[in-house]
Amino acid sequence: MELLYQSSSPHHELFVYETTQFYGEKGRFRLLEFSDNAMQGALDMNDPERILFEYPRAMIHLLEYNQPRFEQVFIIGHGIGTLTSYFSDKRCKVAELDHEVVELSKKFFGYRGDPVCIGDGRILLGSEPQQAYDCLILDAFSEKGTPVHLISHEFFMMCREKLDASGMLMMNLFGKGEHDPLINAIHTTLNGIFTYVKAFLLPSGHRGHIQNIILIGRQTPFGFQARQMAGFTEIELGEGYTIRDRDPL
Template sequence: MNKRIYLNLFIVSFVIMGLEMTAARFIAPSFGNTVYTWGIVISIFLIGSSIGYMAGGFIGDQSYSHKMMHFLYVFGIMTVALIPMIKDFMFPYLESFSSTLGTTMGVTILYFIPNIIFSSMGTILMKDGLDEKVSGKAIGSLHTASAIGSVLGTLVTTFFLIPLTHIHSVISVFAFMIFFAYLCYVEVKAASQILLVLAALLFVFLPFFSAKVKTSEILHKTTSLYHDIYVYQSTSFNGKEGNYRYLTFGNKTTIQGVIDLDDPDRLVVDYAKSVWQISDVFAPKSEKVFMIGHGIGTLTRKFEQEGKQVKVVELDKGVLEVSRDYFQYEGNSVEIGDGRKLLKETKDTFDVMVLDAYNNTHHVPFHLISREFFSLTSEKLNDDGILIINAIGNPKKDAVIESMNTTLKSVYPYVYIFAKGEKKGLQNLTIVGSKEPLDSKKITGQHVIKVNEGELILDGDTKLRHLN
């Protein structure tokens, strides 16, 4: 059997699974990265593959199948190369929809057509690879080549391509792989075929161009295993003039942290001020602090400067590196890993715990707000210790905030939710859990708000869609 069939089948399968793994990077900044996200991604890819298999089966039985493969290769390269541009153009409009509808539309727009094309190609390649006398050995060998490509496409994309380079470059790698497979498959003879090859080659470089256009005003950008990390610089923040630098994940408006370069030790954003004030007022003699979520490192540095023994867990190594390179963090208190896992493993107890971690714009990761996690924090807190959570939500009729309130109360006898006011709308809320009563009136500029009861959040059961 011709080895080029195996190679092409391997590459096409690699790219299909590689594209599926890039969905989290393109979808998460706008709609979150939850079990529902992946349920939608997998479903749409399976639907696209099913349609592609049927279409490929029909084309494979026709006399023009080899001629048709020229166009499938070229259109496949085009649809892959255009993914970043389509995302940048369409997603600002899709973000007005709900997460479920926005994710469904976004995944469909970006991936449905290329998935149909490559699945069709895979079926045609299978047909080409079978001898006139079909044998089980031939069928098994072809499926093995496809399966190995799928496995490597998943692993290489997840553990190497996405962490090591910008997502646009990953897309360009996929476009080049299909182009290489195209050259291996075809025998270019006619002038029209030469034109198709040249057109395909031009599209291979398109994602690099779109990345440069988008990032022309960015101070720094990098791609980690978990985020697209952007660093911006600005002469104003919240209407105040100055020399500011801030970090975002995937877009310019969702700010993860801000530093005043003229006064790096000043806490700029309100949530950081609130966390610091609460810890300083309610635990003035605290010595040991545990934090989940490092960000740009302003709170970490603040606790270090006050002489606290600080242990900070940050999931994303890329975030820590950027905090050192661009936000003047110089300490050694940060450990890379999952906050819950490392808290469980430590034998220390703490006076203050701070939870400041997000899996998207608004929501704390599910496993960090379950009753089991709060029970773990209670075990690791000293009797006069406090747990401080930076949450983003609406004080009125917010199912997640209400459920966090109920779940925290199932573990801690005293729970306080601080806000600047009773106003409706999305805002930073600071939630405090304590084993002893606290005098909330000592906190200036904020007051305790009343939040309704919600669903209890358990490791194995939550009815809140956004947390799954």
């Protein structure tokens, strides 16, 4: 492993490094990480157009399968700009809290997509017109996980108001699947706002390990093709509490 960059921003400790292995695959890979070893982006240096992580591939399928003529997307959480780069022919508005993350995406990962708005994603989304978006994507993390103000009843209500009649909210989360109280609470909170809600898990092979989870909320029914979900499988989550803005986690 070769460390290319390390710094501490007001929000994260940031690392960029290269490695010759990525989950058992040999090659040349460049990664962006936070201080808790949470990978925020990965680039195959031999095939820069390739999307390495499973969750953006699954999200791309869900959006293209259910909204083939979508035009406008709002993304909270930039990373290295994987989704924005893929949807370069669409109108994407991106909110990122950490200015340095955006600069690293340009310097080390070749990001050349739409300009990124620096600031709190909820505040920036709140200033957008009603029913303006076909899709909202939440992919934002701190060292403590997804910030509570981005998983609350009040935030999801705002999201519903910013989406058009067939719009989708898609969330990338981490948790222990069906046995995670916080994931169950997020699901229950989302289910109180949107008529149709689904959850998808990327199995890790180890019960109880932290895993990628995608949650979807929509006012109209939606489907998917299992073979296009990059290994994610639909799961049933248990009942949890409703998260409010005033609630500590």
